[in-house]
Structures are given as C-alpha cells and as structure tokens.
Amino acid sequence: xxxxxxxxxxxxxxxxxxxxxxxxxxxxxxxxxxxxxxxxxxxxxxxxxxxxxxxxxxxxxxxxxxxxxxxxxxxxxxxxxxxxxxxxxxxxxxxxxxxxxxxxxxxxxxxxxxxxxxxxxxxxxxxxxxxxxxxxxxxxxxxxxxxxxxxxxxx
Numbered sequence: 144x145x146x147x148x149x150x151x152x153x154x155x156x157x158x159x160x161x162x163x164x165x166x167x168x169x170x171x172x173x174x175x176x177x178x179x180x181x182x183x184x185x186x187x188x189x190x191x192x193x194x195x196x197x198x199x200x201x202x203x204x205x206x207x208x209x210x211x212x213x214x215x216x217x218x219x220x221x222x223x224x225x226x227x228x229x230x231x232x233x234x235x236x237x238x239x240x241x242x243x244x245x246x247x248x249x250x251x252x253x254x255x256x257x258x259x260x261x262x263x264x265x266x267x268x269x270x271x272x273x274x275x276x277x278x279x280x281x282x283x284x285x286x287x288x289x290x291x292x293x294x295x296x297x298x
Contacts, residue, residue, distance in 0.1 A: 153186050161241060162186070169233040178216045179226040181234070188227065188235060195267065199223040 162185050166172040173181045191202045200220040207215065254260060271277055 153189055157186075157189060157238070157242065162238065165234050165237045165241065169237050171230055171234040173229075177226070178218060179222065181230055184226045184230045185234060185238065187223065188230070192267075195269070199227065 159182065162182050163172075166181050166185070171181055179187075187199065187202060187206065190206055191197070191199060194202050194205060197205070198220065200218075200223060203218055203223055
C-alpha cells in the first residue's frame with residue numbers, strides 16, 4: 144500500500160531501515176496488517192512536528208498529496224489518532240536518541256563557552272485544550288496583557 148520513497152525528504156534524513164530497526168528494537172511494530180503501519184505512523188509524527196499548526200489529518204494530507212491518483216484506503220482523523228496511540232512513546236524516544244548523536248563530554252571541543260555548557264532550546268509551543276485536568280497538572284501561562292495603570296511604574 145505504501146511504496147518506498149513516497150514520504151519524500153523525511154526518508155532521506157530518517158531512512159526506512161532506521162525506523163524499522165527502532166520499531167523492532169522497541170517491540171512497537173504492528174502484529175497484523177493495518178491501513179496505517181507503524182513505520183508510516185512514525186513518519187506522520189515526524190511530519191507533525193514540522194507542521195505543528197496542523198492536525199494529524201492535515202499532516203496526513205500533506206504527506207500523501209502526491210498519491211491522489213492511487214486507490215488508497217480512506218483514513219480518518221480518529222484512525223490517525225488510534226494509530227498514534229498504538230505506537231506509544233518508546234520508538235520515538237529511541238529514534239530521537241539515534242538522531243541526536245552522543246551527548247557532549249566535559250572536554251568536547253566547542254561544547255563550552257567561557258566554562259559554560261552551550262545548549263540549544265527548541266522553543267516549540269503546543270496548543271492543548273483548556274480543561275480542568277490540564278489546569279490541575281500544569282500551571283497556566285501568565286497573561287501577556289500589561290498590568291493595570293495603578294500598578295505601572297515609571298522609568
């Protein structure tokens with residue numbers, strides 16, 4: 144159903160063999176034939192990180208846009224969500240560990256500046272529903288509005 148190479152640039156950076164090895168290592172490969180094989184779901188999640196403003200269904204459409212002429216099975220948003228939850232976290236974590244490379248050692252050239260470890264922070268923001276469960280678990284971000292006039296201080 145899914146021919147090698149149809150996922151474009153992602154397969155150049157993250158080859159099928161690497162994804163298959165991670166799925167086998169973590170025991171996350173599918174045990175039966177599915178519309179959405181585990182390998183395809185991994186690429187869906189990688190693409191979802193690139194297109195964070197889109198939902199899974201919109202990302203799926205981007206991934207399969209060039210396949211409109213092929214008779215593919217109809218995929219729903221719920222089907223994509225179910226496939227994602229079947230995959231669990233382990234394979235994505237293992238794939239990240241492979242791709243990020245080794246952590247720097249204390250004496251690694253270029254890893255420190257003026258004695259401090261240099262780091263990069265992604266800055267990805269995720270929108271989640273404003274539910275009581277989320278508010279109970281995570282603190283709400285402070286409002287970005289300026290304070291009332293009585294509280295403002297002059298410079």
